[in-house]
Amino acid sequence: MEKVKVTLPDGSVKEYDAGTTVKDVAYSIGSGLGRDAVAGVVDGEEVDANYPIEEDVELSIITIDSDQALEILRHTASHVMAQAVKRLYDKVQVAIGPAIEDGFYYDFNLEETINEESLVEIEAEMQKIIDEDIEIERKVLPRDEAIALMEERNEKYKLELIEELEDEMISLYFQGDYVDLCRGPHLPSTGYVKAFKLMNVAGAYWRGDENNEMLQRIYGTAFASEKDLEKYINRMEEAKKRDHRKLGKELDLxxxxxxxxxxxxxxxxxxxxxxxxxxxxxxxxxxxxxxxxxxxxILDESLWHQSGHWDHYKDNMYFTEIDGETHAVKPxxxxxxxxxxxxxxxxxxxxxxxxxxxxxxxxxxxxxxxxxxxxxxxxxxxxxxxxxxxxxxxxxxxxxxxxxxxxxxxxxxxxxxxxxxxxxxxxxxxxxxxxxxxxxxxxxxxxxxxxxxxxxxxxxxxxxxxxxxxxxxxxxxxxxxxxxxxxxxxxxxxxxxxxxxxxxxxxxxxxxxxxxxxxxxxxxxxxFAGAFPTWIAPVQVEIIPVSDDQIDYALKVKEALSQEKIRVEVDSRSEQVGYKIRDAQVKQIPYMLIVGGREEENETVSVRDRREGDLGTSKLSEFKAKILEEIETMAINQDEL
Structure with missing residues (x-):
């Protein structure tokens, strides 16, 4: 039997029979490593765990809990999702399903509209596929055989992709009753996918071209452990609260x-x-x-030819005609x-x-x-x-x-x-x-x-x-x-x-x-979740008169602060003070100045911080000096982040 030499990351060299797989090498080093091995890197290229080593190579093992495995895990999860959708819906065609930065997605063409309820059903079917622990096998077929297979399965999007490939041998992945066009690598079996969740559905044009048909894109994510998944979901929930579109509307920005x-x-x-x-x-x-x-x-077309933008960027540019000549709106x-x-x-x-x-x-x-x-x-x-x-x-x-x-x-x-x-x-x-x-x-x-x-x-x-x-x-x-x-x-x-x-x-x-x-x-x-530092806050101070009797004093306080270019508003609505305070806090205004009869009589203000609450009574000059220093130094309260 012919032998091959495998050089490991620590520089050691081991000898194996030709055809030994990456997984076999991992087990030869240790049973724990063998169980955790999901892929390998052979001479700089990522490969499946069952990749046969036929010549001398440099090899490193990718384990399921490593950062390098995360993309492979998510890519496999996208295939599991596609298989689940194919099982649940008739006449569905799969398009493209890559791993992305925080998870994965897959695009589908099907008559039914996918909604939140559908995602629960798809997740349940995915779990069945994972429990079945289906082997994932890569096969490289001649071009005509790959085309025939996809024609038989009526996968028009896959056929279009194959037509654009110049390769004579086409890489396909077989996963039970599911077959996908893919270069890989993938996990050894579906059972390696442990922690996953489908996040949402969106529309997406085939190939990103708005002239093509609209597909349904299902987004999901996957992690090596439930703990990591839970941490991610919590972060996404926090991100929803901070969504700038939601806060931009609430804060009227x-x-x-x-x-x-x-x-x-x-x-x-x-x-x-x-x-x-x-x-x-x-x-x-x-x-x-x-x-x-x-x-x-707007500048003449000739400028954009000279700069090179016409050749490299014109599809992203807007054009107009002036005096019979083409001009471009500058990108x-x-x-x-x-x-x-x-x-x-x-x-x-x-x-x-x-x-x-x-x-x-x-x-x-x-x-x-x-x-x-x-x-x-x-x-x-x-x-x-x-x-x-x-x-x-x-x-x-x-x-x-x-x-x-x-x-x-x-x-x-x-x-x-x-x-x-x-x-x-x-x-x-x-x-x-x-x-x-x-x-x-x-x-x-x-x-x-x-x-x-x-x-x-x-x-x-x-x-x-x-x-x-x-x-x-x-x-x-x-x-x-x-x-x-x-x-x-x-x-x-x-x-x-x-x-x-x-x-x-x-x-x-x-x-x-x-x-x-x-x-x-x-x-x-x-x-900042809308709670901007005082120096950039759209409204830095909200003055809240206790009753209509203090509106004139409130306006006087506003004038004194405005002269220092402090951005200040007076809430003169006929509402309870508590309501006005809560509203100012929702609007993330850094400071509220409550002014009642006592404050007017003593020429003071009662100061509230949006987070710390009541800071007590202060002379207006003292508060003004405090907030001006905060603005001047561009102070940031890290506790508010």
């Missing part, structure tokens, strides 16, 4: 109208919050040496900012030039992808473009990283960093890409930031650093980005006059910190 789907309407209180964010942004950028610009929303601010730089000649002595723009952009998003402020069709990017000398790159990148930290720290965010490299569709040669990627990596490391590399996810014109914020319930959001660009300066023939009197090419740094102001506001709403 913004709305999405049928007349403008995907185009947010900001109400007065939402604008108060937004303006605080913008003012803070502007002041920090002024300190960091940026100058602010503003560029048009990005970069080309307009470049035209500002090009409008005059620059000397090396001027560089770096830092231009910042709060630019309104429009992008065509599918209606099914729209989600409150998180996914919209028009939003304001806090863009900036830095034009610098090659030897200024790392210093400028460090400056941006420090500015990012200052802004995020003001909201109490932790964050992690991701370095994204050259994508498959990209402009420019490999040497420039390598140079740009190395510069970003050096800047991150010099600032002592931990980071992960995301291969192939850079912008089409350059590599980038992405900043992922972690909110108060542990979710992460990609917001800030820094992109180093050698391509746009070439395409737009940007130059500066060097020490030698000759023209040279500047390096361009694209960067955003909030990312999208709209989305950042949505994140803040959910991060």
């Amino acid at each position: 913004f709305s999405i109208q049928d007349e403008g789907r995907g185009f947010p309407f900001f109400h007065p209180k939402g604008m108060a919050l937004r303006n605080e964010l913008v003012d803070f942004w502007k002041e920090e950028h002024r300190k960091a040496g940026y100058e602010e610009i503003k560029t048009p929303i 990005m601010n970069c080309p307009g900012g470049i035209l500002v730089y090009k409008d005059s000649m620059h000397s090396y002595r001027e560089l770096p030039i830092r231009m910042a723009e709060l630019g309104l952009v429009h992008r065509h998003e599918m209606s099914g992808a729209l989600h409150g402020l998180m996914r919209v069709r028009s939003f304001t990017q806090d863009d900036a473009h830095i034009y610098c000398l090659p030897d200024q790159i790392e210093e400028e990148l460090s400056g941006v990283i420090k500015l990012v930290d200052r802004l995020y720290s003001a909201f109490g965010f932790n964050y992690n960093v991701e370095l994204s490299t050259k994508p498959e569709k990209a402009m420019g040669d490999d040497a420039l890409w390598d140079e740009a990627t190395d510069a970003l990596r050096n800047a991150v490391e010099k600032n002592d930031l931990d980071y992960e590399v995301n291969e192939g996810d850079g912008a089409f014109y350059g590599p980038k650093i992405d900043f992922h914020l972690e909110d108060s319930i542990g979710r992460t959001w990609q917001c800030g980005t820094i992109q180093l660009d050698f391509q746009m300066p070439e395409r737009f023939d940007l130059s500066y006059i060097g020490q030698d009197g000759e023209e040279h090419r500047p390096v361009m740094i694209h960067r955003a910190i909030y990312g999208s102001i709209e989305r950042f506001i949505g994140i803040l709403i959910e991060h």
Whole structure:
């Protein structure tokens, strides 16, 4: 019998008969490892546990309780769900069912409408399939056999997918009476799925194309243990309470109208919050040496050909015709900012030039992808473009990283960093890409930031650093980005006059910190659950007169606070004081000032905190000094998160 050598992660080498499976190797190391082994990594590729090893390889074992197994577990759970749906409903056709970040989904075409009751029935059928502990087997069939099998099973979506594959051998997974087109890997059997739950149903177009038929998408999640599942469900319940769409309505911050789907309407209180964010942004950028610009929303088609957006982004752009010529509504601010730089000649002595723009952009998003402020069709990017000398790159990148930290720290965010490299569709040669990627990596490391590399996810014109914020319930959001660009300066023939009197090419740094102001506001709403720190709260103080007799005094207190630019309202409704206090707490107003006859007589206020309750009586001047200090220092009460 031919032998093969298997090199394990600790460097040890073991010899086995050719054809020995990953599972066999795991058992040879230990019975516990054998029982827990659900897949393996052979020479860098994930494979099933029953994958036969036919040559010398490097192998690591994936166990059911590992992070690496989670995606495999969820992918298998999606197949279990599809099998359950096929068992329960006639004439159902399955489409696509991947694992996703927090779980899995599968799209179905069936006559019946799936609802909450249906999900309970599907879960029960899934549990039966899991209890049956059905073996999951991968088979690789010739293309014509795979097509014949799917034709026999009347799986039109699978047939369409196979037609697009160039492979002559097609990977299929057999699970009892269920067969699916899939590359895998999967768990050894359905019995390995222990903790799962179906979450909700949504509509989804086949292949994400609104011209195709609408399918029913069932979302679910799965974990290695019931404890992890329960923890996730609790987090989702907390997320529902914090949903920015719900709180945005309750706090009267913004709305999405049928007349403008995907185009947010900001109400007065939402604008108060937004303006605080913008003012803070502007002041920090002024300190960091940026100058602010503003560029048009609509620009000629030729500009977008020159920038490369036409080739790489036109499907997401809006167009209009002016004077018989095609113009585009800008999806990005970069080309307009470049035209500002090009409008005059620059000397090396001027560089770096830092231009910042709060630019309104429009992008065509599918209606099914729209989600409150998180996914919209028009939003304001806090863009900036830095034009610098090659030897200024790392210093400028460090400056941006420090500015990012200052802004995020003001909201109490932790964050992690991701370095994204050259994508498959990209402009420019490999040497420039390598140079740009190395510069970003050096800047991150010099600032002592931990980071992960995301291969192939850079912008089409350059590599980038992405900043992922972690909110108060542990979710992460990609917001800030820094992109180093050698391509746009070439395409737009940007130059500066060097020490030698000759023209040279500047390096361009694209960067955003909030990312999208709209989305950042949505994140803040959910991060703080609407209980914003006093400095950005839309209403910072609510004055509550005990009776109509104190309304004049309440207005006098309001005037005194308003003169200090404190955002204050008077609740003059004919309601009980207790009702008004509860209402102010629901609206998450940081401070309530109760004013009755005694307070008016003594020129004091009775202070209530939205969380701590009654803080006692205070002179108005003392309260004013306290809240002004809280606003000035941008204090955050971590206990409220």
